[in-house]
Amino acid sequence: YLSSLFFYFYHYLTRQAQSYPLFPSLGEMEGHMFECVNQAAVHEELEDETRRLCDVRPFCPMLKLVTRSCGRAERLLDSKIGVLIGKGLHELDALQDQEVKDFRSKMFRISEEKMQRVQLMTWSEWLQACFSPQLEPGGGAPTTTDGVNNKQAEASLKVTMHFDQSQVTTVSVHTVTEHCSLSQSPYYGEPLVVVVVPPQVQVRAGLFHGTELLCKPAVSSESSGRSEHVWNRTLEFDITVSDLPRMARLCFAVYAVMDKVKKQKSTKNHYPIAWVNTMVFDYKGQLKTGDIILHSWSSFPDELEEMLNPIGTIQTNPYTENATALHIHLPDYNPHPILFPPFDKLCILLGRGGKKFHIELKEIMERDPLSQLCENEKDLIWTLRYDCMENFPQSLPKLLLSVKWSKHEDMAQLQALLQIWPKLSPRDALELLDFNYPDQYVREYAVGCLRDMSDEELSQYLLQLVQVLRYEPYYDCALTRFLLNRAQCNRNIGHFLFWHLRSEMHMPAVSVQFSLILEAYCRGSIPHIEVLKKQVEALSKLKSVNELIKLGTIKNARSKTKEAMLTKEAMMTCLRQSGYTETLSDLHSPLNPSVLLSGINVEKCRYMDSKMKPLWIVYNNKLLGGDTLGIIFKNGDDLRQDMLTLQILRLMDLLWKEANLDLRIVPYGCLATGDRSGLIEVVSSADTIANIQLTSSNVAAAAAFNKDALLNWLKEKNSGDALEKAIEEFTLSCAGYCVATYVLGIGDRHSDNIMVRSTGQLFHIDFGHILGNFKSKFGIKRERVPFILTHDFIHVIQQGKTGNTEKFGSFRNYCEQAYLILRRNGNLFITLFALMLTAGLPELTSVKDIQYLKDSLALGKTDDEALKQFRQKFDEALRESWTTKVNWMAHNVVKDNRS
Structure with missing residues (x-):
């Protein structure tokens, strides 16, 4: 144990140090402590003397004696937090970033006040504060120990930061009429491209608000060289500084330009090298100026427009040695700092357009989130924005997409309109946290709507809420404060917030942001x-x-x-x-x-x-x-895609139950805990279809075609009335998973990925292929059915009676009911997948992947048309079920040979 180790070392060092002349200046030994470098290459302070050295796992057998810079209790807490979040707090201390320092200072103050209140609580008050019991199912937001709701409790987190501006004169950005420009001097790192002849290199820059390009991108001239490329020229954008939105971001792409001769015609080919983004305004709302060095990223997402990546992180690459360094200069437009004005300074008079309501507006408002708006439709929505507010308040996302974000007058009117816009339901408000809606006031409005969520509902969407933290350009934002407050008021939410954040600490783009939130949570x-x-x-x-x-x-x-x-x-x-x-x-x-x-x-x-x-x-x-x-x-193994799929299955189960349809879904637990690591819950008393079939036959190849195997297995596990109940459980669960796997496009459905409990519940596992990414071999799709519905499943549903059409009719009716219920919530599913786009899941990388959901749910069609489409898919699944049996046979043979 460390205690005995420290005791020995302290006395040994004391004896050795006594022979040196400056020994008295060391002071008391209690003023010193040991630290080591652990396996994660982090300086770990060894304060917890109840641990063993094997648990610390130092990288090398060396300890360093250091002076305590603060109290023992504070050092111990810092050490524990650093080990817990996987990032030593001294790394955050060393960051020369004022935004980081301000955020930590504010969170430290808030956490200290909170813990002081906790110490004054009684035992029952503390239990209520940490675990927030719901007195009524589906009730409102949980209350804190002071008897106020979460919205009121969160107000304590809203500490306004005051900057001393007594000696500083500032200018509103809306008074600056010059065109936005920048000077560039990129350094192009040689290791990224290996060519015999150095290519010509260009830089492209674009101003974005969300995914909307505010003006035409600016492109540098071509430059050649081996290790450095210098332009020393100004790139000018066709937008005035006064029209820049608060959340405007400047996106860069560095690319090589090489000549390619094809059919005796010289063409230019562009090869992307690096990209990097930065905000135009800093976290205080001040326009950035001066020299900036941006270390770029070299991994390019697919389907980038203009090779720019506005949806990418605004954090620069921390691995600076091998990163392309882009040197830019942002000019000073005024001798005084330029600030974006707060809302109360926007003196814009709002007046109604006076135009009558158009029937066309209703059709536009009812479209799904993936539908594109043409310019005429955007103009119509903006003109009738008050009609939208009164008749289609849930259409706010479409109104936001219709705003001319390059005109500060429109921005001001929109921000004022938000103050009187009716509150949306939390489910509808989730869409406003997508990357397409970066405006600060919009996101604060969305978070205001989320405050009405119960703890149970918040837990349902916590996975997405953590992911959209990536879209927040500044550490201190409404969403961060909301999540911290709710997590510190409910231990269950805090638990999963901790693991969702910690599991991605290895990702450079979010490492600092997530560690700051984790530290704030732990301190509170x-x-x-x-x-x-x-x-x-x-x-x-x-x-x-x-x-x-x-x-x-x-x-x-x-x-x-x-x-x-x-x-x-x-x-x-x-x-x-x-x-x-x-x-x-x-x-x-x-x-x-x-x-x-x-x-x-x-x-x-x-x-x-x-x-x-x-x-x-x-x-x-x-x-x-x-x-x-x-x-x-x-x-x-990366479990995040499984975690997402199981979350959606849990949501489907909830939506069906809300419509009084219980399809006996088994959304077992799954949690990513680190870089390609995590835990999965074992469902008790269950076995795979493959094992059930193989135990009923001596020949692996024939096992898949034994239609009696599954029914006989259920008979062994259940008798009398229990068998009838098990068959009903099987029927309901089979219907639920048929619809769910079809809607989500879940592939790789072999007989080891489908299980059955002894009570009859069927459920699917292992979701490595979703959204229609079905497996193929030699270019031939192995899975030809929209979902798994084999004749042995039908044999169980019909209770072993071939002519039992009544039971089969009930099963088909369950499927159709379930499908129509999911269709009514189609926009919610699209939103949840869209919020996960930057998570880095292998089969969810672009909006095109989400298009599968729109097609499977037949969004844009009437219920009758959609039901007709689903019935065709149902008949196809039955007709082609023999192909599933052939795949299962091949799987069983391979499995038998391995064993």
Whole structure:
């Protein structure tokens, strides 16, 4: 333990230091502490003396004695937070960024005040504040301990930052009539392109508001050189400084221009090299000026217009050594700082257009979010904006897309209109947090609507709300304050906010932003730190076990039997060690913090036979009456797409239940916890279709065609009335998953990716292919059906009776009802997927991917037309089900050969 180690080192160092003349100047030894460099290359302060050195895992066997710069309790807290979030707070201290310092200072002050209030609470008040029980299902927002609602409680977070401007004269941006311009002097890093003859290099720059290009991009002249390219010229944009919107961003693309001779005609080919973005105004609302160095990014998303990436991060690349450095100069338009005026300074008189309501407007307002608006339609919407407010308040996103953001008069009118716009439902307001709506007042309005969410509803959409933090250009924003406040008022929300943020800390573009929010959460929720710390340490242990297994399988690759025996034995030996047993026992499950994982049942633990060797960990759970509980730990697989799909399945289940249709969905737990690592909940008493079929036949090739296997398995598990109930459970769940997998375009549906519980519930697992990305081999699609509906499924639904058309008719009716319910909420599904576009999921990278949802839900068609389309898909699934059986047969044969 560190305590005994420190005791020895302190006394040893004291004895050695006494022989030196300046020993008295060291002061008391309590004024010093040890630190080391841990495995994450982070300076870790070793304050927690109850930990063991093996848990710290220093990178090298060296400790450094440093002077305490503050109180012991404060240093201990800083150390714990740094270890917990995976980023030492000294790294944030070292950042020469005033915005970071201001944000941390404000959050520190707010957190300190909050923790002082917590210390004065009674036990029951603290329970209510942390866990916010809902007195009535579906009630309003939870209350705080002071009896005020969350909207009132959040006001305490809205601390206005005052800048001392007594000696500074500022000018409103709306008084500057010069055209926007910049001078450029990019440095083009040689390692990024390897060519025999240095290419010509150009820079393109564009001003954007969201995805809207405010004016024509500016392009530099061509420059050649080997390591540096210097232009020393001014790029001018066709927009006045006074018309720049508050959230305007300047986007750059560096690209090579090479001549290519084709059919004796010389053509120019552009090869992208790097891109980078920066805001035009800083976080204080002041127009940026002077020399700026921007370190660029080299990974380009698909389908970029003009090679510019406005949806990309405004953070510069932290890996500066290998990044293209772009040197620019933003001119001074005035001897005094230029500020964007606050709302109360916009003296714009609003008057109604006086034009009558057009029927055409209703048709435009009812379109889905992916529908494009032409210029005439935008003009109509803007002209009739008051009619929109009175008759179609939920059409606010379309009105925002119709604003001329390059005209400050229109911006001012829109911002004033927002003050009287009716509040939207939280589900409708989610769309306003998309990248297309960057205006500060719009996003504050959207967050105001979200305050009406119950904790349960907020948890449902938390995944998207964390992702859209990427769209926030400044650290201190309404969404950040809202999430922090709700997380600190409810332990369950805080738990998942922590893991959603921490799981992406390895991403350079969000590392600083997410670490700042995590630090703020921890400082305002100090009692939660130890609980989360226990989970982080447990996951670290599981990762060590997984790496041990991978190493063992590589060494014993020649003998599969020997490999399995030796590796499993090594795994169990490792789990029995006291260090592992203590760390992995008595912790709250990251998948569900209300579940306490008491102790590991080592004998039932194993690893799974797939490439990344996932761990199957079984817990004895005292709170479940002695029943076991299983979790799967994956290291090397990105679980975020599975997490998104399961979230949408959970939402579908909620929408169906709201319409009094319970389709017995099993949205099991799934949580990404780090870089390509995470946990999956094991659904109890369930087996795969493949295993059910293989146990009923001695020949793997024939197993897939045994239509009685599934029904016989259910009969073994259930008897009498229980069998009839199990068949009803199967019918309902099969209908739900048929519709859900069709709407979401879920592929790779082999017989090991579909499971059945002994109670009859069918459910799907493993969502590596969504939105119509079906697998193919040799250019031939292996999956030809819109969803899985095989004859053995129908055999169960019809209770084994071929002519039982009544049961099959009920099943088909369930499917049609479920489909129409999802159609009515089509805009919500499109919004949720659109908010995940920058998450970096492999099959969700552009708006074109979301187009699949629009087609599968037949948005833009009438209910009758959509139902006709779905019935055709249903008949196709039945007619082509033989192809599914052939795929399953091939899968079973391969699986049998592997074993």
